[in-house]
Amino acid sequence: MNDFAARRDDWKAREELAERMIPLIGGLNRDRDVVTSLHGHRLLGLSTTEILEVHERVEGLGHGELALEETLAVLEALRELRPSAASLDVARLVESARDSGDLREHLRAELAPALGDGETGPTEPTDVVLYGFGRIGRLLARILIAHTGGGSGLRLRAIVVRKGSDNDLVKRASLLLRDSVHGRFEGTVEVDEENAQLIANGTRIQVIYSNDPATIDYTAYGIHDAIVVDNTGRWRDEAGLSRHLLSTGVARVLLTAPGKGDLKNIVHGINHDTIAPSDRILSAASCTTNAITPVLKAVDEAYGIVRGHVETVHSFTNDQNLIDNFHSGDRRGRSAVLNMVITETGAAKAVARALPELAGKLTGSAIRVPTPDVSLAVLHLTLERPAEKAEINDYLRRVSLHSKLRQQIDYVESPEVVSTDFVGSHRAGIVDGLATIANGTDVILYVWYDNEFGYSSQVIRVLEVMAGSHPVVLPVRREVTLHG
Structure with missing residues (x-):
């Protein structure tokens, strides 16, 4: 066999391994609310070629070779173990499992916080309303829709905007579907004119027209105890943002801009552990x-x-x-x-x-x-x-x-x-x-x-903490010191 044929056969074999991962990655997210990654680089939604690329990328960051066979073996074991909602770093699980005699028993020990009896099902989701539907609002919608998974965590229920034209719904749908910077939405977006709703990958999103956050009855749309994400930037202090709390069906408010006055400005990873149940209005600071x-x-x-x-x-x-x-x-x-x-x-x-x-x-x-x-x-x-x-x-x-x-x-x-x-x-x-x-x-x-997508990802993490649904991150992270 010549060198070209050998290289081609090797590529096809690698493609086949990556193809086998895709339904495992999707199933873990859809059925168990599990998000998988390789050293922090997410696998969910990647194509065959992109899975191969991310394996090469993590090796380029100074790691040893991460064999596709090892990644696939861990993913197959995770399907059998059925962990509850979690963010799992498959690469680190692969590395820690190499010297273990029994892969599944090793994973049981590493993933103990997410296993329990192995039958933990989805928790009741938290309703989310996006007040404003601009650059950050639409990216938050994309992330929330992609994270719908097994039905727990955060559930996008509505967007609130000012009506811009007679064909407002069609234009909002088009802006969600197509983005000049971030590309096309991964899925479908339909318009239900009769019910004033957008339907994105099966998720029905109520479109509510309002100029005043204090006048909306969200319960009329079946929305209860919602977190309202204000991404308009119009109100930045407690007095202005408190208007959202005058609406029926709202429990808490998160501002996607630096808050003024005494509002807590939360940067996830730094001070998210200061969020208390009594904090009804918070800021996610700036990008x-x-x-x-x-x-x-x-x-x-x-x-x-x-x-x-x-x-x-x-x-x-x-x-x-x-x-x-x-x-x-x-x-x-x-x-x-x-x-x-x-x-x-x-x-x-x-x-x-x-x-x-x-x-x-x-x-x-x-x-x-x-x-x-x-x-x-x-x-x-x-x-x-x-x-x-x-x-x-x-x-x-x-x-x-x-x-x-x-x-x-x-x-x-x-x-x-x-x-x-x-x-x-x-x-x-x-x-x-x-x-x-x-x-x-x-x-x-x-x-x-x-400054758009990275920030939106941080906002989602703050939302998950507010909702009590931020997934456990495994394996357990160790402290990093200056000299390793």
Whole structure:
């Protein structure tokens, strides 16, 4: 057999293994609310080729070879063990199981928190209402629909908007179905004009038209004890957001913008454990705050941060003008697609609301640039202890793979990556290791972030905590220290 034929046969064999994984991955999510990943890179919804690609990617992050046969064996065992709702890192399960004599018995021990008697069924879902249906609202809808799974956790029930035209429903459906940045919705979106509903992959979403959050009776649509996600940004303090609580059927409110006054600003992975049942209104902070706070926490724990400056190179937003026109904000009236625009950011101060130990230590500024999505935070830090580039990079790489912040921080080393390579990232921020600069106690870190999808993923995690449905993350994460 010549070399070409051998390579072709090997590829076909790998494809066959990946194809066998797809129904296992889907079934675990659909029947058991289990989300599977390889070192944090999700498998759910991937094609055959994408499954092969993600195996190669995790190897490129410094891991040893992850054989497709090993991944398949763990997935088959998981189907038999029937864990309850959980986020399972299959790669780490593979690694820990290599020296075990019995794969299934090993997995029983590793997954004990999610097994119980093995017959735990879905819990009662929590109703979610999206107040506003813009960039973040539509991405939240996509994620919620994709996470419907076995019926527990979060259930998208309605969106609330102001009616824009006679064919408003059709236009809303089209915007959900097609996105110039994030691509086509994975599935189908239909319109039920008679009942004013969108039907996305079988999920019926009530469309409610209203200009005042205090006037809606959600129970008339069968919605009870709902969490309302306000992604309009119109109200940011407790007084304004409290109007949602005047509506019948609403239990709690989550704002997808920095909250003002005494509102708790939550960055999942940092201070989500401070959410109390009595907190009826919360903020999920900003995309930039979510991107940089986990990295800052990791660095502060290992090296100590004396002071720092955060410069964000941020994609333009809907608040800016396409062409020069009047705008109440400084400089934002100039064309967003033609200019770099210096503007303010509250992200540096907002970090302290989630990470009080950094209060007063950070300053920040921002430059809006002519790209539609994915931004970059440049962290100029003065540390208590000196750092070498290889050392701090290795530490952050291990944090991204093994620590309690692995859902928030990703790490990449490639001389070819650019902003569009991070569109659709589930992580809050991605450290670009090759760009790191370290000179004694002076360090500069570059952190990419999908300011739309990465942030939306963080919002979903906060929602899951509020609903008491955030899945257990297994295997148990170990603490990562500076020297491993």
